[in-house]
Amino acid sequence: MIVAETKPLDEIKALLSDAEKVLVVGCGTCVTVCFAGGSREVAIMGSLLRMAGRMDGHERQVEEVTVQRQCEWEYLDAIAEQVGAVDVVLSLGCGIGVQALAEHFPNAWVVPGLNTKFMGLPLEQGVWAERCAGCGDCLLGLTGGVCPIARCSKQLLNGPCGGSIDGHCEINPEVSCAWQLIYDRLTEKGKLEVLMEIQPPRDWRTARHGGPRTIVREDLRLPEDHQAGQSMKQEA
Amino acid sequence: MNISANGYLSGSNLERVLRAGHFAATGELGPPQSADGSTIREKAQLLKGACDAANITDNQTAIVRMSSVSAGAIALQEGLEPVIQVTCRDRNRLAIQSDILGAYAQGIRNILALSGDHQTFGNHPMAKNVHDIDSIQLVQMIAEMRDKKIFQCGDPFKGQEPCMFVGAAAAPFAHPIDFRPYRLGKKVNAGANFIQTQLIYDIEAFKKYMEKVRALGLHEKTYILAGVGPLKSPAMARYMRESVPGMLIPDEIMNRMTAAGAPWSGKGELTKEDKKARSGAWRETGIKICVELIQQLREIEGVSGVHIMAIEWEEAVRPIAEGAGLLPRPVVEPAAA
Incomplete structure (x- = not known):
């Protein structure tokens, strides 16, 4: 949410x-x-x-x-x-x-x-944490369901950097190291080989860097004459 | 790899020394928080001849300083070979590539690729960070600019490509510790020609790390320079041990630093002269420990040199190199390879 x-x-x-x-x-x-x-x-x-x-x-x-x-x-x-x-x-x-x-x-x-x-979730009553950065090209399938874009302070794709300490990020002991979480998860699942591959630089156009984003679903759009009837603005 | 006619990737002094099989020594030069080039010249004179090349930091600890490319160009004029540090924090792939072209045109031949300290530690914690690419992608980009003669987007160069000797950093004791040798492997596979490690004080722990590195054969694919640095005081040692991620300092070293200041403990209020003498004793011990560490590191198979980080204490590099028997630095002529 x-x-x-x-x-x-x-x-x-x-x-x-x-x-x-x-x-x-x-x-x-x-x-x-x-x-x-x-x-x-x-x-x-x-x-x-x-x-x-x-x-x-x-x-x-x-x-x-x-x-x-x-x-x-x-x-x-x-x-x-x-x-x-x-x-x-x-x-x-x-x-x-x-x-x-x-x-x-x-x-x-x-x-x-x-x-x-x-965009995040409640961890407990009164505590919310970020989980998604809306980057437009989801890589959670590679990282065991932990997002390095939203949760690594440097958005590393080939982490962890040298600032990972006891499971947290060096910037703040309250922030978990996303790459420690990814490492633990992939170790548990026997998929560590994924981390041995070099992830190439990303195409950030899918994120906000390509300018404001719009999704057009032609399969869902209404015929043009119908659209004209659905006025966006209303005089208040 | 793009081996030039004389057999070198970049032909830098650092590369020549390493290729000739000498035990290399690099230093570090922090550019000023000002537009004053004379401080670079002064520091360059302290380091010149005491090491094969000196790292020029890139807004280290996220504090604004003179750019590493500019400071590197000044160092070069002074006869000190620079290793330009480049972080991913402040610049995107366009800016980094254009800096590399400029650096090469100025005669710079070594780069150390880093992700960069997070800006929350520096003097602009409110700044936006970039991290368009990460340190491993940066290594690959610089290596491909040289070897494939292409920009990161794949476009070919329309002229001289920048032939850099590409370095990367390693933090052997950061967490998750089991993954560290493999992450080093990723950097080597990305094209890192040399590696400079985080400060090493715990020789036993570093030996274990190097065992894993050797088991992966990484020491045969890259030159590993172990990081060392002289401690200035017990307080500095305590701070590093407690607050810097991946920093192991054994009790023995902590105790030696404390013991160095023992003659002044229990003396009550210290005079200015007392404090100066105590600081001198600490620093002398710090240098002595550093020399011993280099001697021990030199014995470890797969260690090709040392990276001496005397932060804001460039004067210490020469006595350390001297004490460790690293002087005079070898001269390897470009044609020798």
Whole structure:
């Protein structure tokens, strides 16, 4: 899932500036699961902003709403009226949610309430860790299911470097050495010979380095006349 | 491999010395954190004649310093042969290749390929790192620029190819320790002509490592230079033992360093002169230990030389080389191979 964290309140207040009416929009998907932008966090953010407004002598009208998925147009249509009625929309979605709102409601001013951190998983209650860098050319089949792109500090393909110590990375004892994990896994599975091969330099075009990425699935696309009917933008 | 008419890959002094079967010695020169070329010239004079070539570090410990290619070119003017260190941290494959072309054009003939210390340890921890390629891919790239006369993308050179003597690093005691000889094997297969190891203080552990290296036949395919360095103080030794990954320092060496400062312990508040004298005693012992390590390393089959790392203490290299009986350095004429 996408893991995010709430921005500091002072930063959010600065983003809201002198807005009189604010709509806090949560998202029911990833950021709900990571306790950053679900309906509970929306309610907390609403209360914080009202309280802060009273303390700063700048009272605001703060509305709250949470959609099932901020990253799909159809879920956004339902809140068009609320969006149209405020000065600023504070999204507690991930960066995709913020942009979906801004793209769908061009007349609205949308600001982020979260910092989107990474694609990862909860290791335990309250702890999340990065697992995927979205590089676009998955090599987990070579590395025993441990990703060196997302989890090695140097993204080595022929690791481990000399900074591997007692299973952790030299940059931080809290960070596991991905290559120690890969080595252990391949040893256990009797597949160490994979590590003896020199992995060639990667084609990073599949990752972000080839420019922003788009996927087009012709088999799923609708006929052109139908597409025209599905307007992306809506006047708010 | 691309063996030139005179039989050398690069014809560098380091390559000639190793090919002639001499026990090689390399040093290390850290470029300044400034635009002042005179410090390179001064350090070059300290190292010249005390080693066959000197590594010029590339933003070592991720602290910005004069570029290794530029500092290497200055060293060359001073008559000190450089080994340019190149890391994958700060530059992508385009930048690295263009630097190699420039380095060769300046007369530089040795490169040490490294992944590079992570930037979180340096003075720009907020920087973005590159790691477009890793150290093994870098070795392969430089070797193929020379041997296949191609850029990394496969395009052929349209003129002179850079003929570099390609080196790589090895950390014999980093984890997972069982994999280390095999990773060295990968570097050799990628095209590493010489290897410089992390600092060795534990001779017994290094002997075991070299046994595995010999069993893989790697010592016959590359020249292995064991890393050594003089300790400056017991505190430095403790820090290295406790905080540097893959650094083994036996108790005996720790104790000798501590004992060197014994005359000043229990003396209460030390005067400036006392501290200076104690530091001198520590350093003298550090040099002595280093000399003994070289003598022991020289006896290990498959060790072709030593890489003397006297970090910010270039003055120490000559007495160490002298003490270990490595001076004068051999002169191997280019035509001799």
